[in-house]
Structure formats: C-alpha cells, structure tokens
Amino acid sequence: MNFSVVGSQFFPLLINGLALGFIYVLVSVGYTMVYGVLRLINFANSEIFMLGTFATAIVSTSVFKFNQNSQPSHGMKLVIVLLCCLLASMATSGVVAVFVELIAYRRLRTKGANRLGSLISAIGTSITLSEGVRILTHSIPVASPRVLSKFYVFKIHGVGLRIDQLLTIASGLLLFIAVDRFVTKTRMGKAIRAVSMSEENSKLMGINLNRVISLTFLIGGLVTGAAAFMYMTVYEQTVFNVGFNIGLAAFTAAVLGGIGNLRGAFYGGLALGLAEEYFSALLGSQWKEITVFVVLVLVLLVKPNGLFGEAVQQTRV
C-alpha cells in the first residue's frame, strides 16, 4: 500500500486514467451496442480492435513512409496523416465487424440457435482472426512510428497534459456524443432501439432486421476502430493478441455500467480506466487486472444489473 504515491501523483494519474478510460469507453460501446440488439457477447470485438491497430500502423508506415528514424511531422501534413490513419482504422474495423456478423452470426440467428451456439461461433471467429494475424506477423510486435510528437499542451505544477492524451480524451468524448445522438435522435437509431426492445415487434413494424443488425455492427466496429487509432497514438505498439486485455477490460466496463446501456458503457469505461491507474499506483501494477475484477464483483454484489442497470428497460440502445 503506497498512499503517498496516489497523493502526490493524483492529477497525472487522473489524466492517464481518463485517456485509458476513453479508449475503454469506445471499445465497450462496440460490445454494448451488439449486446443490446442481439443479447450476445461479441467475442470477436477484441479482434476487430486488433485489426484497427494494425490498419493504423500499416497506413502510417507504408502509405506515408514513416519509419522508426523519421521525424514526427507537423502542421497540415500531420493533420492529414492522422485523419488518414483514423479513417483507415475505422473503415477496417467497421468492415470487419459487418463481415463477422454476416459470416459468424447471421446464419445461426436465422436458424434460431441458442445463444451459446452463437457464443462459440464468436469465439471461433476471434481465434481465427487473431491466429491469422499471428501467422502473418510471425508473432512479432509491430511498432508504429511516432507521427505525433508528444509535447505537453500545458503544464501546471509539474502536472502536464500530453497532446496525444488530449486528442484521445477530446475525440473520445466527441465520438461518444455522436453515437449517443445517433442512437437517441435519428430514425435509424430509433430502429436500433426498437430491435433491442423486441425483435418480433420491430419486425411487425416493418423494420428491416438484417439491415439494422448490420448497422449496429458497423457502428460498433467504427467506434472500436477509432479506439484502436487512439490506442496506437498513445502506446505506439501492437501485437496479434493486443485485443485480449483491452477487450476484456472493455467488456468488464460495459458490464460495470450495465450491459446493453450506451451511457452505462461511458461511465463504466471511465470508472474502469481511473480505477486501473489508481489501483496500480497503490498496489503495484502486477495487481492491476485483479483490482479490475474485484471492483466489478463488488459493484455487481450491490447492484446485480450494473451501475446503470435500473434504466436498462428504457434506455437500451
């Protein structure tokens, strides 16, 4: 127990926790949206994230010819490079997510299989994707060159906010608000919410079920892809099983907030990111994963439906 570290490092930990938390928020949006519609843990979401990180690395190295020795870029070029990486990552993840649904889930769903059958299919997809990438990369971690020079935006009493963290927090917040607006305000969002309330009834109301489900996977994939891009700007390295820990944490975050509930994923992700940072400062980083689960178990003991589970009936995505 090292309380003095938490005291003296309170604000730096807060910033790190928020940056990590927003990555969790976006990945857990991928889990929670699919869960809301299909009542299915999309185990392949961690691999969708992994493919996004590789897309970012590939675009920055092969399209823009960055390598380990090149200088970080700046000005207009920097904006273009970052935008291209972001779009590539989002597009890859979005397309993969839609294909995963088509290949692994649709047939099972139309056959009316039980949920565990779909779960195993999802696990199989996840193994296939990560193993495929492992074989292609020979299990070697791929480092992404530094595109964005990591300067401090401001520094007060030794507490600084780095540009990549600011970028992650700001764009994470923006994207989450965009998804939330889409789901609550638009016509397609309404269709998604209708399907999550009752598949049968929404079919009777003339909603094209397959299209709505594909759309849900697409949005989940796009957001997960954005998270993958942010992960790469902050941590600058990826490997074939990078999705495992992130996916596990993001899924935990979704459950923490009440799975199927979009805003629950937001609070759950932030809470988990902060908890991870503070607890690993307090107890040592080797206990990080345990504290995540202990927090989860304790929360579920008090509120068996997650922090925001009460409102699930009304606000399911």
Add this chain to the structure above:
Amino acid sequence: MINLRDKGAELWDGANRLQRTAFALVAIFAALCLPYAGNFSLTNFLNTPISSYEAVLVYPVGMYILMALGLNIVVGKSGLLDLGYVAFFAIGAYTAAILGTHTHLNTWEILPIGMGFAMLAGVLLGLPTLRLRGDYLAIVTLGFGEIVRILAINTPSIGGPNGIAGVPQPPTVLGQAFDITHPDHFFWLVVIMILAVIWMVRRLSIRRPGRAWEAIRQDEDVALLMGVPILRYKIWSFSIGAAVGGAAGVIFASEQMFVAPQSFNYNVSVLILSCVVFGGMGNIWGVVLGASILSYLPERIRFISNAREFVFGLALVVMMNIRPEGLLPRKKREHLSDEERAALKATRAALNASKKASKKAEKEASK
C-alpha cells in the same frame, strides 16, 4: 440432417438389459484399449505426429473430457454460463502440488482434499454471484478464473510464475506403477474417473437435483414459482462441477509432476466451454465426443503446427454454422411416459406415411 442422438436413444430404449450391459462393457473395453491403438496398422492413423500419442490421450484428451463433463453439469444441465472453469482445475492442481511437496500425503489422499477445496471455492464464489443472471455471471466467473491465475503468479511462496516442480506421482496400485513410462496407466485412471462422473451425472439427472436443474435451465422464474430452491440447487450444480474440475487438477498435477500459472489461463476455460457446446450441451455423449475431437484435433494436425489454432478456430465457426445445437444435441423431450412414446411413434409413422404419399403424388403429377 439426421439426429444421431435420437437414433441412438431409440436403439438404446429398444435394447434389453443384457444387450445394454454387453454394449457398455464393449465400449469401456474399447476405451481402455485406446493407448495401444497406435501400434496396429489398422488404427495407427490415430497416432499424433509430434507429441507421444499415449501422453496425448491423458492430457489433453482424457483431462478435457473429464473437465467438459464437469462443466456440462453447470452449463448444460443448469444453464449457468461459467467462463472461469479453469479456476477449479487450477485449485485442484495447486492443492496437489503444495500438499504433495510439503506433506507426506500421496495422490489418493490428496484427491478428496483437492476436490473439497475446489468445492469450497465453488460455494464461496457461488453464494454471492449466483443471484446474477446470464452474462453477468459469465463475466464474474471469467474474473474469478483470472484472479486465481494472477494470485498464483504474484504469490512467491507457491513459486510465482515459475510454478511448483517435483509434484510426486501416485503410488503403485495393484502392481501398476504410475510414472512417466506408463502413460497408459494414467489413461486408465482417467477413464475410470470419467466413468464415475458419467455414472454420477446420469443418476443425478433423473433425481431431484437433475429435475431442479432442468427447471432452472428452462425458466428460472417459473422454477422459483414452482417452489424449487433455486440458489441451493445452483450452488450444488456449481460445486459438483467444481469438484470434478478439482479432481482433474489433482491428477493433472501428479501426471505432469509440475504446475505453473500459465497452464491455467482463460483459453483453457474457453476451450472446455467449446467442448461442451460443440458436442451438444446437456448430452453426456455429445460432450464426450466434442471434447475428444476438440482436444485431439490440434494434436493430430500438429504438422501444420503454425496454423493449427487457426484451423481450430475455423472449424469451430463452420461446425457451429452447420450444427448450431452441437454434434449430438440433447433430446428434445427428456422424460416420456410409455403412452407418450407410443403416441410419438404413431405420429412419426403417420408423418412419414403422409410424406411418402405426397412424394408419390408429386411423381405422378410430374409424369
């Protein structure tokens, strides 16, 4: 696609006691002979290319069948999704390793202790968490599995990440030595344990706990309203499943003579769950078949060692798409009275007759 499960059940129902006993004895004998199958030209296609075939039969094949049968009680019989089953396996294995290296207890004496510890862990985990439903339970059990593994890594007194070496092997029984040169003896031991578990599950299924689990699986609320003490039977299901996992862990530790945290990661839980669902949840024979295939297949295709996990993943996706209920799904109706069975037979016959008639009519029409 034909339903092998129903076909098999029909044959079994039609057989008399003598035929059943004879079939069971032949099947058990065939299973016990499996370690020698690699030596005959007729059956040597079973040989695994890189690892020793006899050793593969013990771990992973035998162990996975045992654990899948244990998990089947939790997932298949009572419908509780457990993603951290490996924790009980780990508890059994570490109990065997710690007691085996620090005390003079032998494996047979440790076996009930390991099962007891696993059961205790099952009850302790179950009491607070079994009130949760579906996927919440899944994530908490997943977390429990990870907690056990990380605790093992971070506790230096039980070897930390290096694990514990020199776990004693079981003492000789009836002149059969259990050591590294006799994997077949370990295999027989595992087969006997599997038979014991199958016997236990079959007895439990037709008695009160089995009916309670079935009710809970089908509809928890209705079961509660009908007066089934849900929490008690869920905990029973959890702890019996845990005890089987613990037993598998004890035997695993004394067979490998070594335990380390990396043997107990989340992938093992997922693999065992895959065995259960792949084979056919809730049906013992389906689970045995599923576990045999999924544990044996990666060893058999080791010659494509780099891509074997990839092929394994693909096989899971393809198989689940072809047979969503698993290879040998459970019978749709569990308990039929004689009249019901007769009625079902009559309906089937009538259905077949009408199908034939309509086909005939079609043929004539096309002529």
